Amino acid sequence: MSDPIFKKIDVVGTSTNSFSEAAANAIAKAGETVRNISWFEVIEQRGSVMEGMVQQYQTTVRIGFRVE
Amino acid sequence: MSDPIFKKIDVVGTSTNSFSEAAANAIAKAGETVRNISWFEVIEQRGSVMEGMVQQYQTTVRIGFRVE
Amino acid sequence: MSDPIFKKIDVVGTSTNSFSEAAANAIAKAGETVRNISWFEVIEQRGSVMEGMVQQYQTTVRIGFRVE
Amino acid sequence: MSDPIFKKIDVVGTSTNSFSEAAANAIAKAGETVRNISWFEVIEQRGSVMEGMVQQYQTTVRIGFRVE
Amino acid sequence: MSDPIFKKIDVVGTSTNSFSEAAANAIAKAGETVRNISWFEVIEQRGSVMEGMVQQYQTTVRIGFRVE
Amino acid sequence: MSDPIFKKIDVVGTSTNSFSEAAANAIAKAGETVRNISWFEVIEQRGSVMEGMVQQYQTTVRIGFRVE
Amino acid sequence: MSDPIFKKIDVVGTSTNSFSEAAANAIAKAGETVRNISWFEVIEQRGSVMEGMVQQYQTTVRIGFRVE
Amino acid sequence: MSDPIFKKIDVVGTSTNSFSEAAANAIAKAGETVRNISWFEVIEQRGSVMEGMVQQYQTTVRIGFRVE
Amino acid sequence: MSDPIFKKIDVVGTSTNSFSEAAANAIAKAGETVRNISWFEVIEQRGSVMEGMVQQYQTTVRIGFRVE
Amino acid sequence: MSDPIFKKIDVVGTSTNSFSEAAANAIAKAGETVRNISWFEVIEQRGSVMEGMVQQYQTTVRIGFRVE
Amino acid sequence: MSDPIFKKIDVVGTSTNSFSEAAANAIAKAGETVRNISWFEVIEQRGSVMEGMVQQYQTTVRIGFRVE
Amino acid sequence: MSDPIFKKIDVVGTSTNSFSEAAANAIAKAGETVRNISWFEVIEQRGSVMEGMVQQYQTTVRIGFRVE
Numbered sequence: 001m002s003d004p005i006f007k008k009i010d011v012v013g014t015s016t017n018s019f020s021e022a023a024a025n026a027i028a029k030a031g032e033t034v035r036n037i038s039w040f041e042v043i044e045q046r047g048s049v050m051e052g053m054v055q056q057y058q059t060t061v062r063i064g065f066r067v068e
Numbered sequence: 069m070s071d072p073i074f075k076k077i078d079v080v081g082t083s084t085n086s087f088s089e090a091a092a093n094a095i096a097k098a099g100e101t102v103r104n105i106s107w108f109e110v111i112e113q114r115g116s117v118m119e120g121m122v123q124q125y126q127t128t129v130r131i132g133f134r135v136e
Numbered sequence: 137m138s139d140p141i142f143k144k145i146d147v148v149g150t151s152t153n154s155f156s157e158a159a160a161n162a163i164a165k166a167g168e169t170v171r172n173i174s175w176f177e178v179i180e181q182r183g184s185v186m187e188g189m190v191q192q193y194q195t196t197v198r199i200g201f202r203v204e
Numbered sequence: 205m206s207d208p209i210f211k212k213i214d215v216v217g218t219s220t221n222s223f224s225e226a227a228a229n230a231i232a233k234a235g236e237t238v239r240n241i242s243w244f245e246v247i248e249q250r251g252s253v254m255e256g257m258v259q260q261y262q263t264t265v266r267i268g269f270r271v272e
Numbered sequence: 273m274s275d276p277i278f279k280k281i282d283v284v285g286t287s288t289n290s291f292s293e294a295a296a297n298a299i300a301k302a303g304e305t306v307r308n309i310s311w312f313e314v315i316e317q318r319g320s321v322m323e324g325m326v327q328q329y330q331t332t333v334r335i336g337f338r339v340e
Numbered sequence: 341m342s343d344p345i346f347k348k349i350d351v352v353g354t355s356t357n358s359f360s361e362a363a364a365n366a367i368a369k370a371g372e373t374v375r376n377i378s379w380f381e382v383i384e385q386r387g388s389v390m391e392g393m394v395q396q397y398q399t400t401v402r403i404g405f406r407v408e
Numbered sequence: 409m410s411d412p413i414f415k416k417i418d419v420v421g422t423s424t425n426s427f428s429e430a431a432a433n434a435i436a437k438a439g440e441t442v443r444n445i446s447w448f449e450v451i452e453q454r455g456s457v458m459e460g461m462v463q464q465y466q467t468t469v470r471i472g473f474r475v476e
Numbered sequence: 477m478s479d480p481i482f483k484k485i486d487v488v489g490t491s492t493n494s495f496s497e498a499a500a501n502a503i504a505k506a507g508e509t510v511r512n513i514s515w516f517e518v519i520e521q522r523g524s525v526m527e528g529m530v531q532q533y534q535t536t537v538r539i540g541f542r543v544e
Numbered sequence: 545m546s547d548p549i550f551k552k553i554d555v556v557g558t559s560t561n562s563f564s565e566a567a568a569n570a571i572a573k574a575g576e577t578v579r580n581i582s583w584f585e586v587i588e589q590r591g592s593v594m595e596g597m598v599q600q601y602q603t604t605v606r607i608g609f610r611v612e
Numbered sequence: 613m614s615d616p617i618f619k620k621i622d623v624v625g626t627s628t629n630s631f632s633e634a635a636a637n638a639i640a641k642a643g644e645t646v647r648n649i650s651w652f653e654v655i656e657q658r659g660s661v662m663e664g665m666v667q668q669y670q671t672t673v674r675i676g677f678r679v680e
Numbered sequence: 681m682s683d684p685i686f687k688k689i690d691v692v693g694t695s696t697n698s699f700s701e702a703a704a705n706a707i708a709k710a711g712e713t714v715r716n717i718s719w720f721e722v723i724e725q726r727g728s729v730m731e732g733m734v735q736q737y738q739t740t741v742r743i744g745f746r747v748e
Numbered sequence: 749m750s751d752p753i754f755k756k757i758d759v760v761g762t763s764t765n766s767f768s769e770a771a772a773n774a775i776a777k778a779g780e781t782v783r784n785i786s787w788f789e790v791i792e793q794r795g796s797v798m799e800g801m802v803q804q805y806q807t808t809v810r811i812g813f814r815v816e
Contacts, residue, residue: 003770005777006760008808012686012744018088020154022683023183024190029685029747031188042181045110047091049131052099054092060688063185064760067777071566073573074556076604080210080268086156090207097209097271113178115159117199120167122160128212132556135573139362141369142352144400148618148676158615165617165679196620200352203369216550216608222292224358226547227387228394233549233611235392246385249314251295253335256303258296264552267389275430277437280418280468284482284540290360294479301481301543317382319363321403324371326364332484336420339437343634345641346624348672404624407641411498413505414488416536426564428698431727432734439732450725453586455567460575462568471729472488475505494768496630499659500666507664518657521790523771528779530772539661562700589722591703593743596711598704632766635795636802643800654793675797690756692812702751709753709815740756
């Protein structure tokens with residue numbers, strides 16, 4: 001059987017600047033230990049608030065990578 | 069009964085630049101009248117278009133704050 | 137019958153910078169051939185990854201325009 | 205910051221005639237105390253039944269209005 | 273154990289006039305054989321088309337009734 | 341291969357009277373240019389508000405038609 | 409054909425104590441008349457309120473049982 | 477009132493071969509006792525596993541049939 | 545117009561014991577300031593964790609009450 | 613602006629054999645008139661029934677293709 | 681880059697008593713091998729039935745923990 | 749505490765033949781390294797297209813296995 005197989009894991013990245021950067025941070029962190037990441041899907045976007053201002057953008061990404 | 073209680077309200081922020089800034093604007097506005105905001109969840113992202121270009125990013129956030 | 141009628145189409149924009157720019161790119165492209173676009177809804181946000189870093193942000197927008 | 209901000213509230217209107225009238229009743233009631241309502245979204249449609257016949261149509265609308 | 277118990281069944285009513293009447297027809301039909309119906313929830317609204325015009329409105333309702 | 345194939349398109353009809361009429365208007369408009377429409381599914385119901393009263397019912401229908 | 413077949417029915421149990429007991433009550437009631445129940449899925453949790461206090465927990469369970 | 481009325485029931489078919497056959501088995505079983513079945517909708521696809529291999533495909537179908 | 549109108553608000557109750565008690569706490573708190581509460585719907589169940597054990601159950605309830 | 617843009621269209625394929633073949637038929641038909649199709653997503657699986665047996669598998673696919 | 685990163689994993693806890701205890705059991709088990717768990721989200725509630733009575737409550741929780 | 753605990757992981761299987769085989773391939777691959785797999789749930793079905801024909805069926809399965 002040689003059909004490719006992939007796994008997906010959920011990672012929450014955070015950023016003080018934007019949801020896009022939060023997603024990028026999640027990917028960068030996962031990329032340190034997971035090989036062959038090829039795509040991600042945004043599952044959720046949330047954030048924390050401090051004194052009435054956004055403190056942190058939080059993006060949950062579902063990351064897909066090929067299993068060797 | 070001393071278990072904390074929170075309320076959630078839906079606010080739509082807008083921005084000419086990005087969905088993240090639209091969310092931040094919604095939080096900032098809510099923060100003028102609501103105390104103890106601690107988090108938000110993105111519920112919807114939309115936008116208006118003028119002459120074939122994005123005119124306004126609109127982010128609906130559900131804002132959570134502790135009730136005293 | 138003079139009640140206005142609108143159609144919706146799904147377009148996926150991409151960007152190397154952000155989900156917001158990816159959405160704007162989708163709108164700009166659709167605006168080249170479709171007239172009277174008035175709004176869009178974000179349906180999905182995904183991305184591609186290369187060597188452990190985000191390579192491309194992908195935003196699927198549902199674009200609404202009036203039918204003349 | 206001058207980007208417009210909107211709030212959304214959920215109201216359940218009822219009617220003995222139709223879901224559309226139930227929605228209209230919800231809007232009319234909200235309009236008595238809330239200014240600048242500009243749109244609504246149907247969230248849920250239910251009804252009560254008495255002796256095997258529809259007694260009441262119930263439409264939950266999410267009402268959007270601009271915050272001044 | 274005397275806590276009340278309810279059952280739910282899905283019925284599709286149809287009408288040539290409106291979604292509300294289609295729902296009412298579903299309830300009326302169910303009421304012929306099921307006792308103690310107390311509420312319904314709209315699950316789906318569809319319709320059939322003939323020669324470019326709506327021919328039939330179809331409303332799927334989930335009907336709740338008390339089990340004696 | 342003779343298995344029938346269908347396409348679906350999203351159209352938003354509007355009406356000052358009801359969601360059902362808004363759906364009918366969407367179908368009627370689509371029927372002017374699309375042949376073989378056989379069914380529709382309600383995807384979304386919204387509306388616009390003017391001076392605290394419903395101004396326009398908006399029904400998004402997904403229209404299915406056979407491809408010849 | 410000997411592959412097993414199952415049916416699912418929706419039952420709403422109620423309890424003055426908890427959602428878990430409400431689910432158990434729904435199962436117990438269904439078990440009086442349905443044989444071979446093997447699993448259930450929680451579909452919805454609601455409740456009624458009297459004088460500002462929870463009066464009744466309501467759990468809708470989808471009950472699966474083998475058809476002989 | 478002569479508008480047709482339909483009911484829907486949920487049945488889980490199983491198969492050792494495929495999800496499609498599991499659906500067909502569910503329909504065939506329902507057809508033994510229910511008349512006038514005209515359509516079905518796939519609600520869920522699951523399966524059981526034995527020693528690291530798929531043992532059984534399970535397809536939940538919602539079956540629609542006209543009530544006479 | 546005398547058809548009854550209801551509003552819904554989202555409240556998050558918490559408890560160190562159970563989701564049911566968390567919901568009850570949310571209702572009890574809302575009941576201090578809101579009159580005519582008649583039902584609630586569970587929207588979300590979450591929790592916080594401390595040193596590998598559940599510290600707090602959190603239930604978000606959507607509370608419905610009649611507007612006078 | 614050279615970021616790639618894609619469009620998505622919804623097509624319903626049918627087959628007397630399986631959901632997979634129904635999807636393949638939808639793609640094959642779309643491929644006759646649309647260039648650069650690169651992926652599809654399954655949106656819905658339904659079927660028609662005749663005399664208590666599956667008559668037709670129906671798979672709705674959302675087809676993505678690059679816009680040149 | 682010092683923005684915190686979290687991972688999420690899905691765990692199904694079981695209990696003979698309640699959904700809340702099932703969730704607590706899932707957290708307790710995960711806490712044996714995963715450090716820095718800070719929150720969980722309830723994804724699904726199901727159960728098994730034996731002789732017409734609930735045998736086991738099953739709660740699927742999505743567990744979030746900080747990646748160091 | 750002896751109540752059983754399960755974990756779930758998401759795996760994407762692929763096949764040139766069918767969605768069912770793609771699911772089976774995902775399970776077979778997971779079974780090489782994970783013990784005690786007992787069930788799976790289909791989360792998503794997609795595919796890739798080459799020259800207007802389906803090239804690869806992709807089935808995302810959520811796999812449940814007991815933790816010892």
